[in-house]
Amino acid sequence: MLKTNQDIVFIKCNKPKINELYEWIKFKSKKLKIKISKINHELIIKNYIDNFTGLINFINIISLIWPNKKINRKKIQQIIECENRFTYSQWINYIIKGNQEKTIKILQYFKIQNYSPVILIRVLQNFILNIINLKRKTKYCIYENYLNKNILTKNNNLEEKSKKINNKKLYNSIKLISLIELKIKRNFKKNVWLELINLSLTLC
Numbered sequence: 001m002l003k004t005n006q007d008i009v010f011i012k013c014n015k016p017k018i019n020e021l022y023e024w025i026k027f028k029s030k031k032l033k034i035k036i037s038k039i040n041h042e043l044i045i046k047n048y049i050d051n052f053t054g055l056i057n058f059i060n061i062i063s064l065i066w067p068n069k070k071i072n073r074k075k076i077q078q079i080i081e082c083e084n085r086f087t088y089s090q091w092i093n094y095i096i097k098g099n100q101e102k103t104i105k106i107l108q109y110f111k112i113q114n115y116s117p118v119i120l121i122r123v124l125q126n127f128i129l130n131i132i133n134l135k136r137k138t139k140y141c142i143y144e145n146y147l148n149k150n151i152l153t154k155n156n157n158l159e160e161k162s163k164k165i166n167n168k169k170l171y172n173s174i175k176l177i178s179l180i181e182l183k184i185k186r187n188f189k190k191n192v193w194l195e196l197i198n199l200s201l202t203l204c
Helices: 018-032 038-048 052-065 073-084 088-097 100-112 117-135 143-151 158-164 167-186 193-203
Strands: 002-005 008-011
Touching (some): 018 038, 052 073, 088 100, 088 117, 088 193, 100 193, 117 158, 117 167, 117 193
Antiparallel strands (some): 002 008
16 A cells, blocks of 8 residues: 655555455456456455455456456356465476476366366466567566566576477467367367366476
């Protein structure tokens, strides 16, 4: 919470009140062009009232997965449950480390818990786009460097990983993503977990 008075900036470090969290979610949702109903604001605040960093990450995640769409309660609960156990960040970090065993283990957990493959595809797409940006040596990374700030830890070297993933691997990964999305569109209930495992291992 920031308050400005001419050239002076005051930083309020107190724990945000519930009404302040409501206003923040409302403001952030509007800025990121995501639609969250008031009743779902209550669910989000209930889970993140003592974890403002987690709240920021949560809002960023849903803005990446469902841009310009109304976010229903089921989708919100799915993200919260996933973040509270195995996280997308852990999954991506193990891919970066090349740890195939851990990568598969987390994917198996996602499958058992019936998480949406579409969410996983979006996270992987964002990861791949960051890799491509680093390969091109661009200073501006789309999604406001979301992966670098919130999913990747300081101990992981994304730039080093970008050097190890050659263009052929990137091409195969993008091709696999397209095939998975096409399969889901044709039949949403179709099992695509084997393809997701192959895609993750391609990037490991």
